Amino acid sequence: MASPFSPAEEAYLDAHKHESRVADIHWVYSVPIAAAALSTALRFWAKRLGRNGIALDDYLILFATFCLIGQCSSGLGYGPPHGMGRHVIVVSAYDQMMVRKGDYIFSHFYDLALVAVKLGILAFYYRVFVHTIFRSVVLATAAFVVAWGIGITVTLFLACRPLNAYWDATIKGQCLTMVTFVYFTNVSNLITDICIFLMPIPMIWHLQLQTKKKLLLSFIFCIGLATCVISSIRLTVVLGRGSADFTWYYVPLGAYSVFEPLGGILCTNLPIIWHMLRKRRAMNRSLGSSSKTHDSGTPTIGSGSRRSRIAHMLGITTIDGTQNESAVRIQNDSTVKGQNSEGVPNTADFHRLDSLESQKPDPNIWTTVERFDSAGPGAADGADELTPGMKKTVWNVRK
Structure with a gap:
């Protein structure tokens, strides 16, 4: 069987066969699990503390958190134990198959996490803004996101015929060009993110607020644009998916694939946590000042003294x-x-x-x-x- 590497590439791999990215994989997948779980738990705690009901956007972000945890867990379970983070020349054929199978599972969790995050943000917009035209735009965007998610999920199921050919190189089958598919997924995802995070800006600037407050609200809603930067960077490493040394190049691609939905989860959780805690602090301050006012005045029955x-x-x-x-x-x-x-x-x-x-x-x-x-x-x-x-x-x- 002919080698997929040129003589120069084989010489390079042989000289660097002892290199390892396994330590990077562990923290790249462990930190998002902790950050997403903690921020989502604080979101629900803040909602309960502020006596606000749990809405649809909260459940969607919770589902996105579970998808992200599944994404990271599959990367940890199918990655380092089977040679991911090492050059492919030192990885056995069986371990290469397990890494590809893990990548397939990882990709499904990635797509579901992205769709859930986008729908969670749109559900939040629909709940907060009551403008009829804006809500219609939100619903149209949500319909596009759902269709986009169904499309890439079905395409991933039909990536190879038979499906086992996706991860087992010994099975002959017909497969899509995955690099092209991943490029389409990332470009459409980037465009959708930009539209979603810029969508509420016109509504904010039509509110009867001071310019300072409008700028602050716009900044809070535009924090999510950081995930667009991650999506842009991810496009630069997509080519690594088509490399024969995939066990090595999957590491940066997997890292960006994890931090992209994590950025969306944090961007939706942190403002809610901050708002609820500030609201609770203001309530406690007002109650404390009211109690002091009653205690400092003339003692009367029922004044709290x-x-x-x-x-x-x-x-x-x-x-x-x-x-x-x-x-x-x-x-x-x-x-x-x-x-x-x-x-x-x-x-x-x-x-x-x-x-x-x-x-x-x-x-x-x-x-x-x-x-x-x-x-x-x-x-x-x-x-x-x-x-x-x-x-x-x-x-x-x-x-």
């Missing part, structure tokens, strides 16, 4: 059964005696006291308890009258 809670447990209330005005009255000596500054009773005070008498609680239900706020000569002697400057609190307590 320690005194009010104790009074409530003891059955003391400031509101009667008919929801009349508060029954706690802070009275100084002039209001108690009904006298003016010269010690002469005021007629207006008598009328006011008569009005207060008509509003007294029912004596069959309530009783009055008096308390001096500070000690004084009158209080020490048990006198009913107050010394100047003293205050007395009158509590109406349910019998």
Whole structure:
């Protein structure tokens, strides 16, 4: 059987046959598993913390995370144990077959992860923006993404006839030119990504917001363009798929194939996590300031202060059964005696006291308890009258 390598290539491979990329494969596939699983878990935790319901876009991103984990797991399971990351001249025929089989499984997970991420982003757009025309564009784009995903999945199933010829070189069959197929997949994927991530920009700039906030929102939605950069770089290594030394050149291609859906997952998870945590922090801050305001003011029943809670447990209330005005009255000596500054009773005070008498609680239900706020000569002697400057609190307590 003729060698697929030229004499110069054989000499190069023989001189570098001890090189290995196995260590790179381990971290390239392990880090995305941890990053995707952690960010998606935090997304659902933030949704639960913010008491927001789980929507369709959340389930799609969760499915994309599972696909990415399956993608990385197949790369780890079929890769390093069977010679991936080594030059093909030191890899047995059986291990080469297992690497190709792993690549086939890896490709299906890759396509499903991309479709799920795109649909998750579009579902988020549809939920957030209520403009009729924009929603129609979102639905049309989603239909194209679904058709694109079905097309590449079916094509991958029909890549070889019989299908075993895809990974088993001993089986004679007819196969598509995979380099052309991968180029079409990447170019169409890149165009779709650019359209999806730029889609909400016109909607943002029509909102009634400050220019600073519009720029910030546009930047957040354009973070996903980083995945377009990864897609562009991936196009430069697609040629390695057609190389005879595929066990060596699959490593960078697999790395970019993993980080592309990972970038989409992170770009959708991190803004939601950040928004939910900021919303929760603002809520806690407002509750804390409200509690401080109540504690710093005049203690009243139900204000949240320690005194009010104790009074409530003891059955003391400031509101009667008919929801009349508060029954706690802070009275100084002039209001108690009904006298003016010269010690002469005021007629207006008598009328006011008569009005207060008509509003007294029912004596069959309530009783009055008096308390001096500070000690004084009158209080020490048990006198009913107050010394100047003293205050007395009158509590109406349910019998």
